[in-house]
Every structure is written in structure tokens, then in C-alpha cells.
Amino acid sequence: MQKTFITTTAALFLLGLASTAQSQQLQALGVSGSFNIARLHSGQSAYKLGAVTIDPQFDQSNDETGNGITLFGRWQVGRGGWYAQPEVGYVSTLATPIGIAYDRGSFSYASQQIRHLDARLLAGYQAGPLRLFAGPSLGYHLRNTDRYQDTNPDVQAVVDALAEPPARVQAALQAGTGVSIWRLDINARYEWGLTQYRRTIQFQQQQHYLHQNLQQIILEVGYRFYRAPALAD
Template structure:
């Protein structure tokens, strides 16, 4: 799976290099707010999960396909954090622990320009994201760690002005990220700004 995603990204870069009149490349950075949802909580335990802030930085490309539709692959490094609070199975002992993930994320997005205001444009984004775990840490006892690969789906809106972009996205987890299979899926709200180095 990892090889397939990397090959697809490489093909996208090659395609962009051969279509320089329709391509753009830029850098991006931002922050995220991550909540890890638990759907399979053991009986007798009460757990509340809270979102924590993280960051991201990386690069993006854009290949204009037809009309206002473009293909926008990205690659960025992200830190995602979530906090869990609750009462253990004995009904008395409070629990509190943090989970932190460091990932390499590769969104494969469709970019659709929705509105052109001459001085700025409004666009929509949607598509799958391949997320590769670089490192995970937690103070949760007996935690088995996370899967090496995770799939999510992003959708959002953004604005572009001159060489600058700014967008906000919501990201849904599509599979359990825990090796223990306890129903852990990520919900991530992301805000990022970008600077176009060259291109359309």
C-alpha cells in the first residue's frame, strides 16, 4: 500500500514536470486540532476524548486538468495530539492520558475553483489522504501502538490571493488506527496557509 501511494505521487510529479504551463508548486504550514474517537470502549468504563492542537508543514502541487478543476497532491509532516479523560472500570479511579502521533500525510485532492473575484478566488477541496506513522507516544498503560498506515478523507474550502493560499479542512478517519482494534479513528480540523513558488 505504501509503495502504491508513493508511486502515484511520483507519477503526479512527473506529469506536472511535463505540463509546466498548467502546474504550480508551493510550500504550506499550519496547525490542526485532533480528536481521536473511541467506538469500542470496554463495559464499565467512561471515557471522554478532547481535541488538542498540533502543527503541519510541507509542500503542495497543482496540475490543472480541465476548466476550473485541478489535481492537488500534497505531502506534509504533521503532529497530532488528543487527550482522554474518564473513570476506570472500578468506577472510582480517574484516568487521564495523552496520545501523540507524528505522521507523513499525502493528500490526493481535487481542487475546484468555485468563485473568481479577480483579486482573489474561492476554491473547494476533497479527496483521500494516505497517512504514514512516523512516531507515536502515549502514557496510556499497555498500549499496543498504531498501525503504520492509515487512510482518511479531507474536504474543505480555501481562498487564493496572489501567491498566497489559506484553507480550512475537516478530515475523517476511515479505519481503526490502533493495533488493539479498539475503534480509534481520527477527526482532524486543519487550517493552513501556503505560498506558491511558481506556476499558475
């Protein structure tokens, strides 16, 4: 599945580059790094799994951080400042803690990281150095191998259920603004998860709802290693 996704993503990206390059002007090619602030948003109240209570809203602050790296190309579309920007990237952030309570106490569980490969197709408008852009993102979420260990068997069973991977392929929407200075792109983006990050968990051979949506604030600096001659200083 992972190889299929990567192959398909690469093929679509290259196809997009080729088809765009045939009819439009290449403006820039570059790489960017980002500081990400992520949240697994949930509107679900606390509920019991056996002898353990889990609370998806235990921590809904936007303070789980991470990083990302992106390769991008930018093509002028028509006349004026309109452009298309296909991207491929990798993102890794901390997960939002879930509250776990049982007869001997309580704690927050967030041992996993959220890691995904992304393919994005953004459309934007540039006026002078300022840019506005938005577009869809398709992410392939990678499995985590680290597992939390607890001596309480009831707690361990719940943690094992929570540790199961989310939906592997997820869609999102990004929108943001940026400024281009010399060869640098400085951007701020917001990402909304269109696919639920997690819909259910399996506990004691039964399905239980656990609705979570991934949201991110992305602060990004990019370097354009190629610029069209008209854009060069």
C-alpha cells in the same frame, strides 16, 4: 516498513507530477503550514481490563491541537477551473485522553502524540480566488517512544497496552475550501479517518476491542513560491 512507505510515497508523488505535467498546465508549487484540531472519536462505552476501567469516551471534545507542514503542486485539468493537487506532508497532534479508573482514584491518559507522514491527491475547482477541493489521504503513523510510568502494576499494565502503536498505514478523506490572495493560499479542511486508528489492544495475552477513528479540523496558510505566468500579478 517506514523506508518502504517513504520510498513508495515519493515514487507515486513524482510519478503523479510527471504524468500530470505531460498533459496539463502547472499552476503552482508551494509549501503550507497548518494548525490542526484533532479528535480520536469513539462510540465505545467504558469497560474493565483486569482491575482497571478504561473509558474511551472520557473526552470527546475537539480540543487536541497540533501542527503540520505540506509540500504541494497544482495542475490545471482540462478547461475551466478544475485542478489536481498532489501533496506530501507531516502532521503531529496531541492524542485524545482516555479515562482510567481503579480502586485508588482515576485520571486521564494521553501521553502520546499522533504523528504521521501523509501522501494526498486532491481534486478541486477554482472560480476567481475561491476554491473547493476534496480527495484521499494515505498516512504512515510513526511510533512514539515516550511511556507513562505508574507505581500501580495494574495501571501500568493497562497503560502499556494503550501505548502500543496503532495501525501503521491509514486512509482518510479530506474536503475543504480556500481562497488564493497574491501568493498566499488560505484553507480550511476537514479530515475523516476511513481506517480505524485503533481496532484492538493486547492485554494479558488477549485481544480487546478499542475502536477509535481520527478526525481533524485543519486551518492552513500556504505560500506559492511558483505561479504560472497567467496567474502572476
